[in-house]
Amino acid sequence: MNPRQRRGVLFLLAAGALALAVFFAVNRYVAQVDSQVGPKITVYRVSKPITAYSPLGADNLEAIEVPKRWAAPTAVGDLKELEGRRVGFPLSSGTVVTSDMLIPPTDLSPTEREIAINVDSVTGVAGRIRPGDRVDVVAVFAEVPGLPKQVRELVQNVRIVSIGGSQTVSDDKGNDNDVIPVTLALEPKDMLAVTYASAFAQEVRLVALPGDVGANRSQDVQDYDAGDLGGKAIPEEAK
Incomplete structure (x- = not known):
C-alpha cells in the first residue's frame, strides 16, 4: 500500500469516527430533551371559533400532540368523548378542550x-x-x-x-x-x-x-x- 492509499484509509477511518461521534452526540442530545420534555399525549383543540352550546365534533376540533407534563390533567385525548358534547360558553380557535368545560351529560329520570x-x-x-x-x-x-x-x-x-x-x-x-x-x-x-x-x-x-x-314545606x-x-x-x- 502506497502512502496515498494509506492517507485515504486514514481519512476514511477519521470520517467514520467523526460520524459515530456526531451520531452519539445527537442521540445524547435527543435523549436529554426527551428526559426534560417527557412523553407526548394527544389532546384536542378548537380549530375554529365555537359559539355556546354548539356540538363538538371532527369539523371544529383538531388533534395535536403536546408533552404530557405540559397538558392540563383534565385535557381530553379521545375524540369519542367529545363527539356531540357541548360547552356553555364560546371557545376561540386554538383553545384546548378540557373535561371541566363540557356540559354534564343528562341524567334525567324517565319523567323529567x-x-x-x-x-x-x-x-x-x-x-x-x-x-x-x-x-x-x-x-x-x-x-x-x-x-x-x-x-x-x-x-x-x-x-x-x-x-x-x-x-x-x-x-x-x-x-x-x-x-x-x-x-x-x-x-x-x-x-x-x-x-x-x-x-x-x-x-x-x-x-x-x-x-x-326534604323538610315539610306544606306551610x-x-x-x-x-x-x-x-x-x-x-x-x-x-x-
Whole structure:
C-alpha cells in the first residue's frame, strides 16, 4: 500500500469516527430533551371559533400532540368523548378542550324534562347556586292580561342540571342585557308552567334552598299579591 492509499484509509477511518461521534452526540442530545420534555399525549383543540352550546365534533376540533407534563390533567385525548358534547360558553380557535368545560351529560329520570331559562346575577341568586343544587322557581306577574299582579311560586325543589356562561342578549326595546342560561330538570306539568312564566312574566327568579330539602314545606305561601298587603288584587283587563 502506497502512502496515498494509506492517507485515504486514514481519512476514511477519521470520517467514520467523526460520524459515530456526531451520531452519539445527537442521540445524547435527543435523549436529554426527551428526559426534560417527557412523553407526548394527544389532546384536542378548537380549530375554529365555537359559539355556546354548539356540538363538538371532527369539523371544529383538531388533534395535536403536546408533552404530557405540559397538558392540563383534565385535557381530553379521545375524540369519542367529545363527539356531540357541548360547552356553555364560546371557545376561540386554538383553545384546548378540557373535561371541566363540557356540559354534564343528562341524567334525567324517565319523567323529567330539561329546559333552560335566562337569569341574571340577581334573579339567579348572585352566583350562589351550582349544578346539582335544588331551587324553587317563582314568577312575578304584572303585565299579563286577566291575571292579578302577584308573585307566584311555580314549582318547588327543582334540580339544576347546568349553568352556562354569561351572554349578552337584546330585549324587545333593543337594550343589551347580560344573562346566564340555567338548565332545570322538571316534570312535564312544571315544565309548562316555567316555560309560560319565562315567556310572559315580568320576572322569573330562582330561590336557593337550605340543605334539608326534604323538610315539610306544606306551610309555605304559594302566592302573594295586593290582598296580602291589605289592598285588593284587581285582575288586569284583557287587551
